[in-house]
Amino acid sequence: MIKPLLRTLCAAALVTGAAAGSSASIATAQEAAAIEMIELDKLTHTPIPAFPGVASIFIVGAFDRAGLYAAQGEMKQGAVFPPHSHPDMRLSIVTSGTMYLGFGETFDPAKLVAYPVGTMAITPANTPHFMSSLDGDVTVLEIGAGPSGASFFEQ
Numbered sequence: 124m125i126k127p128l129l130r131t132l133c134a135a136a137l138v139t140g141a142a143a144g145s146s147a148s149i150a151t152a153q154e155a156a157a158i159e160m161i162e163l164d165k166l167t168h169t170p171i172p173a174f175p176g177v178a179s180i181f182i183v184g185a186f187d188r189a190g191l192y193a194a195q196g197e198m199k200q201g202a203v204f205p206p207h208s209h210p211d212m213r214l215s216i217v218t219s220g221t222m223y224l225g226f227g228e229t230f231d232p233a234k235l236v237a238y239p240v241g242t243m244a245i246t247p248a249n250t251p252h253f254m255s256s257l258d259g260d261v262t263v264l265e266i267g268a269g270p271s272g273a274s275f276f277e278q
């Protein structure tokens with residue numbers, strides 16, 4: 124499953140690059156100069172008022188636009204992100220701390236599974252899920268393809 128997914132992501136990146144006028148061949152020195160380095164640990168996140176202790180920032184793209192996007196979210200210790208789903212598949216890479224992820228339309232602490240730093244959760248489109256940061260702050264890099272968004276389930 125991972126190899127076809129990686130092939131799809133790489134193909135999408137090549138198509139996006141080709142559409143922007145670059146070539147799918149080996150990058151020239153001029154093209155390499157256009158590559159941007161982003162230091163994830165230095166990003167400034169915007170708090171999400173509806174969810175205390177949760178903040179995020181878009182790094183590339185946005186939910187309301189077609190194409191690849193990358194967003195980073197952070198959750199302070201004890202924060203909860205309630206049950207929701209997305210119309211697109213999400214890749215969630217834990218870059219610091221331990222994210223606790225559960226599946227279902229109702230928040231259930233018994234369903235939470237630990238995803239420590241260096242792990243990735245692949246959440247299929249339209250899959251109800253929820254998150255928490257039980258034992259410390261957590262930072263997660265999320266990648267998907269828009270347009271996207273979130274549908275929340277009543278609690």
